[in-house]
Amino acid sequence: TLENEHKAAGAVFREYGGWLRPAHYGGQFGITDWQTAIQAEALRARQVVGILDGSPLGKIEVMGPQASALMDFNSYQTLSTLKPGRIRYGFMLTEAGVIYDDGVVSKVSDDHYIVSCSSGHVQGVHMRLEEWRQDQFDPGQVYIHNSTPQWATLTATGPASRELVGKLGLGIDLSDNALPHMAFADAVFDGAACRVARVSFTGDRSYEVSVPQSKAPALFQAMREVAGRLDGCLLGSEALLLLRAEKGYIIAGKDTDGTTMPQDLGITGPRDKRQNEFVGKRSLFTENAMREGRLQAVGLSVENGKEVLPTGAHVIDTQNGRHRSAGFVTSSYWSPNLDRPIALALVENGLSRLGEEVGLYHLGKSMAARISPVCAFDPEGTRLNG
Incomplete structure (x- = not known):
């Protein structure tokens, strides 16, 4: 969805989990050496704020009266005890007890969950959930829908991330009491449904803003404009990998x-x-x-x-x-x-x-x-x- 916007911003693309994603944006600092560009992005994101395109990350919806039971059965962590509007990190295991994937799950209600898995495991996680749905549960009581292609997700991470998201006019309270770490809230961006999740893969305060794909260019432009005024930067996948390793993720x-x-x-x-x-x-x-x-x-x-x-x-x-x-x-x-x-x-x-x-x-x-x-x-x- 944002390929043209990333190219215009000077992105260098590489393959990650089956997707071509921006590896770095050296041009934003006037840097030609890719290793130096990655270091600069990682430093600026920790000092101010970075914007990351996380759209390829999975968004698999599990719905129905048996949604909670299916989610608990397929997760190492118990998910049914989550309150609506909260998020929990967890693992999906194989039958051998080996970690297949990790990610976060958002609970919309007792009969509606959103599984955010790694981009390279979207099809595999979808397949496993569907397999157990048909094998262990009543297929008429729980449904699985892969909505990953329908939504674009842009993340603001760093000390100024709340200030950046607060200037997007989403109409929600971003205070720590209203939106603590591992919580989400429904909002509106440019007249369309929007969801803001406070989750982090960098170890810094972060906000994931998800909008319909048609609104992705407008959201990208709005976030870039605010980041520019704050002296923030675009953040490629290589800098993200570095930041998460600093935190031990x-x-x-x-x-x-x-x-x-x-x-x-x-x-x-x-x-x-x-x-x-x-x-x-x-x-x-x-x-x-x-x-x-x-x-x-x-x-x-x-x-x-x-x-x-x-x-x-x-x-x-x-x-x-x-x-x-x-x-x-x-x-x-x-x-x-x-x-x-x-x-x-x-x-x-x-x-x-x-x-x-x-x-x-x-x-x-x-x-x-x-x-x-x-x-x-x-x-x-x-x-x-x-």
Whole structure:
């Protein structure tokens, strides 16, 4: 929908999850080097505000009297306990208990939910929901509709995001009491229905504004004009990937592999407390799921001034002079906001090894890092919730 607008803004496109999306907008800073452009966008978004086109993210609607039951059955987290107007982060698991996708779910009412899954998993999530709808539920009592192509979503993220969205004339209260983190509200933009969701994939205060596709160009222009007055910027997918890594937010399939379960991310509450059945539950209690030596998600800290760790570098375990792989780097960046390298990794027993120094090896080169929590930026969540 916004391809022409992105091109006019100087976007360089790359493929992400089956979609051509803006990777960066170097021209807005007069920068030709793509790596420098990404760093500049990530820095400006943290300092002021950035605008991201999140339209490819899934918007799958689940409706009907059995909607709550279907959602609970297909989610690691319980969703029926949400209040209308609230949002919850969660996982969809395979029957093997492995994380298939992560995302947020908005509860419109007891019989209406909106699943926002990753852009590369829209068809897969839709298919899984439809499969279980027909297999476990009364097809006449619950319906699934993929409305992803019908809506455009533009996100404002950063300290000035509320100010930016407040100048769009949406007619809603954006105060923290009225719209806290993980809540949404219905609004109107340019005479059309609009939904504003306060969710974040950067770790900063953020607002997702969704409008019908026909209103996308007008919304894009309005947000750009306000951002320009605030000295904000457009934010490409590469800078977004950097920002979410600073906060320790995973990407399913990048920071997880085909064996990763929720407990490997340190998220065990639903496994231990939920009494009702959900897809993958039994597999979370198998011998393999509970064994020692599982690959677990952690951060890797490198001393300031050291090189960025290569993605794919192996964490090395040495015993009796023999080396073996004990994990690998899944995401790695130079953080302009922290002024040091950051990395995420899957490491054997990583969650119980925080603070431990480990060796890494990649293409004939040895390196060192220290195992750390996944969140490197604003661990207290002040910028996100305040």
